[in-house]
Amino acid sequence: MTVRAPNVVFILADDMGYGDIGAFGSGDVRTPHLDRLCGEGVRLVQHYSGSPVCAPARAALMTGRYPHRSGAIDTLEGRGLDRLALREVTFGDAFRAAGYATGLIGKWHSGALDPRYHPNRRGFDEFLGFRGGWSDYWSWRLDANGRIRKADGRYLTDVFTDQAVDFIRRHRRERFFLHLAYNAPHFPFQVPDEEVRPFRGTARFTEGVCRVYGMNRRMDAGVGRVLDTLEACDLAERTLVVFTSDNGPQFAGKGEFCLERYNGRFAGCKGHVYEGGIRVPAVCRWPDGLPGGGVEVADMVHFVDWLPTLLEAAGVDRPEGPPLDGASALHALRGEGRVAVPPRFWQWNRYTPMVTCNAAVRNGPWKLLRPRLAEAMQVAPEDAEVDRRLKYEPESVTDITRAPPPERQVPDPPPPMLFHIEDDPWERHDLADRDPQRVRRMLCDLETWFEQVETERRAVRDRPERRSPPTTR
Numbered sequence: 001m002t003v004r005a006p007n008v009v010f011i012l013a014d015d016m017g018y019g020d021i022g023a024f025g026s027g028d029v030r031t032p033h034l035d036r037l038c039g040e041g042v043r044l045v046q047h048y049s050g051s052p053v054c055a056p057a058r059a060a061l062m063t064g065r066y067p068h069r070s071g072a073i074d075t076l077e078g079r080g081l082d083r084l085a086l087r088e089v090t091f092g093d094a095f096r097a098a099g100y101a102t103g104l105i106g107k108w109h110s111g112a113l114d115p116r117y118h119p120n121r122r123g124f125d126e127f128l129g130f131r132g133g134w135s136d137y138w139s140w141r142l143d144a145n146g147r148i149r150k151a152d153g154r155y156l157t158d159v160f161t162d163q164a165v166d167f168i169r170r171h172r173r174e175r176f177f178l179h180l181a182y183n184a185p186h187f188p189f190q191v192p193d194e195e196v197r198p199f200r201g202t203a204r205f206t207e208g209v210c211r212v213y214g215m216n217r218r219m220d221a222g223v224g225r226v227l228d229t230l231e232a233c234d235l236a237e238r239t240l241v242v243f244t245s246d247n248g249p250q251f252a253g254k255g256e257f258c259l260e261r262y263n264g265r266f267a268g269c270k271g272h273v274y275e276g277g278i279r280v281p282a283v284c285r286w287p288d289g290l291p292g293g294g295v296e297v298a299d300m301v302h303f304v305d306w307l308p309t310l311l312e313a314a315g316v317d318r319p320e321g322p323p324l325d326g327a328s329a330l331h332a333l334r335g336e337g338r339v340a341v342p343p344r345f346w347q348w349n350r351y352t353p354m355v356t357c358n359a360a361v362r363n364g365p366w367k368l369l370r371p372r373l374a375e376a377m378q379v380a381p382e383d384a385e386v387d388r389r390l391k392y393e394p395e396s397v398t399d400i401t402r403a404p405p406p407e408r409q410v411p412d413p414p415p416p417m418l419f420h421i422e423d424d425p426w427e428r429h430d431l432a433d434r435d436p437q438r439v440r441r442m443l444c445d446l447e448t449w450f451e452q453v454e455t456e457r458r459a460v461r462d463r464p465e466r467r468s469p470p471t472t473r
Contacts, residue, residue, distance in 0.1 A: 003289045005314045006240040008095070008177045009168075009230070010306075011223060012061070013216075014054060014107060014186040017249030017276070018264035020216050023294075024281045026262040028205075029213050033224030034283070037243060039294045041285030042333050049247045050303035051348050052270060052277035052358070054133065055082035055109045057246045057303060058181075062090045062110065064307030064326040066345065068453035071460050073353055076379070077112035077132050078386035080400035081351075084110040084117065086465040089321035091307060092123025095177035098316040101125055103167045106160045106181035109133050112390065113400055116465070120145055124179075128163045132390050135183060137190040141394065155192060157184050157215070161222030165229045172233040180226065185215035187250065189257075192218065208257040212249075237287045240313055242306070244282035248272075267427040271377070273346045273360040273369060274427055289313060290333055299332040300362070302344045309333070345449045349376040351405040353457075355450040356413040361442055365422040368442035373410055380406040416443055 019025040023038035050060025055075045056067035062084060063070060070088045074081035084090070092102045103126040104119045111117020112132040119127040128144045135141070137156040142149045154162075164180045195214035199205050205213070223243065230236040251260045251269035260269075268274025282301070284290065301309075304326030311318055312328040332338045347359035349372070358372040379387075383401065390397050418432040418439050432439050 004238050005175060006238050006286055006289060007175055007235060008310055008314065009226065009239055009241045010179050011241070011243045012179070012181045013219065013245040014183045015247065015250045015270055016185060016216065016245035018266065018281050019262035020185070020249065021281050024264065028262060029216070031216060031220040033220045033227060034243060037223070037227065037241065037285055038283045040292050041283050042290055042295045042297055044282040044297050044301055046298055046300045047244065047280060047282035048300065048302045048344065049278050049280050051346060052247050052272055053348055054246045056348060058110055059084050060303040061306055063088045064304050064324040065322065066304065066325050066453050068347070068353060069322065069456045071457055072110060073457065074350060075133050076383055076387065077109065078383060078390055078397065078401050080113065082109055082112060082133070084122070085460045086116060087322060089319050090123045091177065091179060092119070094307070094311060094316060094318050096123045096125065097319050098314070099175065101171045101174055101176040103176065104179045104181065105129055105163045105167065107183045113397070118146065126167065129160070129181065134186050134391065136188060136391070155218065157182060157218050157222055161225050164226050168226070168229050168233060168235070172235060182219050182222070184219040185212045189215065191215045206256050206258045208253050208259045209261045212259060212261070240284065240286035240289065240310070242282070242284045245280040248277040248280060265426050272372060273348070273358050275425060278346055284333060286313070291335055295335060297332055299329065299338045300341050300344070301329045301332065302326065305329045343445055345446065347450060350379060353454060354410070355447055359446060359450070361446045361449070362421065363442060363445070365420050366438065366442065367419045367421050368439060368446060369417045369419065371414060371417065373413060375408055375410045378408065
């Protein structure tokens, strides 16, 4: 039987961890619509983001390439460190070239300043959302294909859901690719009170956790509306739906506003290359082309694998561009396993990347990790102020900051750590002293990779960027 080329709806949450989805969690929360998706589709239990923070993670997802290569190395949009290099080929570019209607709804964070980095110039026919790292949920200010749309009293999660439903209905008779990038449950932790009430009164939940769960509850309802719209438009069978999160959960805050909560018992959280920062829930459903019934896939899948996976599923060729780091995982999603999974890498710190800080490589069951250095994670006060102005006084910031990055004194790093992830997914037992030869080999792999991607990043940074005018469908 010939499988029809699917529509694609790729839904991305922001800072949502394992424990935030009922089907992945501890039983403390219920996300009925996501749980339904898990029960009807394929659940990935060794699924990794491309970074422990969002702009680099989104760069990996969009391009199938490690984020360093593209220059999207940090969240500081005021310095242009979120920018996805113009030579990169995105989801939107590939599907638009194949004749799909393409839409991006929600958070972009792949170039907040300069019209060359606007989603409409990066392969998306339609865009409604914000281009930076976060937005107020009530006093929002959105970009609608280059025009500003101001808050109208609706909660921002609902705005994005409404637009997604409208997009599907309008394009029901043609093939479409929709990237629905919710900003929930990212800061600021604002949510209608009726969504928080079910979680209050539970002694083990702080007010901060209650708000996060309430934000997820509202987003879950939105996912339900999207799934129902696909059913109503007779598109559910031939639409590939993917849901995942950009990175692990935020655990900041103190006292009643502490956000620490169940996250699959993994070590770490957002911002760390421990499992809790990069291992994220994922589920996909495509009745025409994938098994259903809540099949569990244990093969490792990384963000860089999604672009080639979706292109293979749709029978779409990628336009000419820089070579991919990812490989299609379609056979694994179909239960046929992966022939081989190459080593995968992560690294993130502020400003200029450092291989000795917050870096990791996973090769088979083994993971080598270099912990964070606090001194490399600090944001200068002037950059924090620009970030605030970009959200609340956007007209006051018209270009990126071009001053040199702040000077910092970074101490010598601690020794690398070694974990056997299949036996110890919680990274409790450092085996580095027991297997020094493996540590040396994996450290050499990490350093070689880092030099390769950093050489490419510096080359992109140091030459003028150009991009051809967008093609029409």
